[in-house]
Amino acid sequence: MRTGAWISLIVSVFIVGGAGSAAWAVRSEVPKQLTGAPMLAISDDSRSKGSKTLKDIIFETQKLVVMIETENGTQGSGFLYNEQGDLITNAHVVAGAQDVKIKTADARELEGEVIGISTETDVAVVRVPGLAGLEPLELVRDQKAEVGDDVLAVGSPLGFQNTVTTGIISGLGRSFEIEPYKYSDLYQISAPIAPGNSGGPLVDQASGAVLGINSAGIEQGSIGFSIPIVNIIEMAEEWSKQPMAELPALSFTDDSDLMPEKASMEEYAEYLVTHFYDSLNNADYVYAYSLLGGNWKEGTSYEKFREGYIPTRNVVIDDMIVKTSGTDEATVTAIISVDERVDGKYVLSKYQVTYRVGYENDILKLLSGKGKVIG
Structure with a gap:
């Protein structure tokens, strides 16, 4: 399902x-390495000890x-x-x-x-x-x-x-x-x-x-x-x-008249990309990486993943366009603003990133992605 x-x-x-x-x-x-899109990175000692x-x-x-x-x-x-x-x-x-x-x-x-x-x-x-x-x-x-x-x-x-x-x-x-x-x-x-x-x-x-x-x-x-x-x-x-010796019988009526419409592929794809960046902005690299498809993770390591994105402090999605290919796949193009460190100073850069979103073993994933600097 x-x-x-x-x-x-x-x-x-x-x-x-x-x-x-x-x-x-x-x-x-287990996270490895994501390339082609900037992300938030926070050093291990950034948390308060108090x-x-x-x-x-x-x-x-x-x-x-x-x-x-x-x-x-x-x-x-x-x-x-x-x-x-x-x-x-x-x-x-x-x-x-x-x-x-x-x-x-x-x-x-x-x-x-x-x-x-x-x-x-x-x-x-x-x-x-x-x-x-x-x-x-x-x-x-x-x-x-x-x-x-x-x-x-x-x-x-x-x-x-x-x-x-x-x-x-x-x-x-x-x-x-x-x-x-x-x-x-x-x-x-x-x-x-x-x-x-x-x-x-x-x-x-x-x-x-x-x-x-x-x-x-x-x-x-x-x-x-x-x-x-x-x-x-x-x-x-x-x-x-004292656990129950026998559980009471409980069920809910599966009545289609009581059910709202399912979310569309566009909504799921937009949610996945937004959720991906939210996870990165919370420094949850393990979970963010789990949203990627298996082919994207091959031949990479967590060390390179973390090292590559330490200069990035924050990512904001400015605009997003979703185009579907049937009911099982979509292409998401987003414009993102990135606060990143360059030559020892933080500067604001803009990127265009494109993701292919689809199902892998019945689980929605970011199957591939690429990005380019636009400003």
């Missing part, structure tokens, strides 16, 4: 990453956020919350499944088992023995967020693993119902979330602690909803102490 349906269960609010969502995923791979920077928090959070996939094609996110290897996620991500596949940020594929799931609240716990012993994410257990707090939403929208979006808490106490679940006392957030974000953590930008579980979004506009972690932590911990 290359692109799946995005389920919308009420007029304006939809569950993200639920049953029938996209099953294809981007895999993390208080955590935003990039520190993103990096530490991403390592403990996973992609969850079920046999029926459902794909969502989850995060490690205790040292037993237990993940918190949304119930609709794992509904109807007991054994699930886990993909970690460092490209491991592990087995997980659903040990607890609610029939009323959209929460579940998945046990992953391969993650036992790791230090989990910190949770905000004793207080709630306030309107205006800066937050991060981490997950796998559209199958792009470990995507980070930023925003604020824009509302409190939101409630609605999407059968079979009742959502109440939710955080409304301005961080946009999409199919695949479900079950991922809502993180406090100041501390890196988990505030909530990203669970639903508005089809029109960048509005999402998260369940406060303080509302469900006792339930999750009870399942961890």
Whole structure:
């Protein structure tokens, strides 16, 4: 399955990453070398040794956020919350499944088992023995967020693993119902979330602690909803102490009348190129490199990759044009502004870059690319 349906269960609010969502995923791979396009590079000693920077928090959070996939094609996110290897996620991500596949940020594929799931609240716990012993994410257990707090939403929208979006808490106490679940006392957030974000953590930008579980979004506009972690932590911990002997039967109606249109190849290609540069601007070279096709990586090394782009400080996409070749391939041409160091000084240069985007083993990749200086 290359692109799946995005389920919308009420007029304006939809569950993200639920049953029938996209099953294809981007895999993390060992980085080698990318040529032909400038990228951001940050030296290893650029991080503050004192208080955590935003990039520190993103990096530490991403390592403990996973992609969850079920046999029926459902794909969502989850995060490690205790040292037993237990993940918190949304119930609709794992509904109807007991054994699930886990993909970690460092490209491991592990087995997980659903040990607890609610029939009323959209929460579940998945046990992953391969993650036992790791230090989990910190949770905000004793207080709630306030309107205006800066937050991060981490997950796998559209199958792009470990995507980070930023925003604020824009509302409190939101409630609605999407059968079979009742959502109440939710955080409304301005961080946009999409199919695949479900079950991922809502993180406090100041501390890196988990505030909530990203669970639903508005089809029109960048509005999402998260369940406060303080509302469900006792339930999750009870399942961890005493796993359910038998899971309740849960499913979602696969009704085409409730599904919005699939994203087009143009939208996927534009998203992939934009996401590629966002990853580079966050200095996430391993993940950015995983977006490239296999033929592009041959005969290169990570050392050359890093060395080649240290002079580049930031990349901004000024313009982008996407032309498709059928439903499986597209050509993306972009004009980018690059802040790069030349002869010891930073100068602003412009490049035209062209990428061929298509599927490789049913996973959308940047198959090839080239660039030239235009100013």
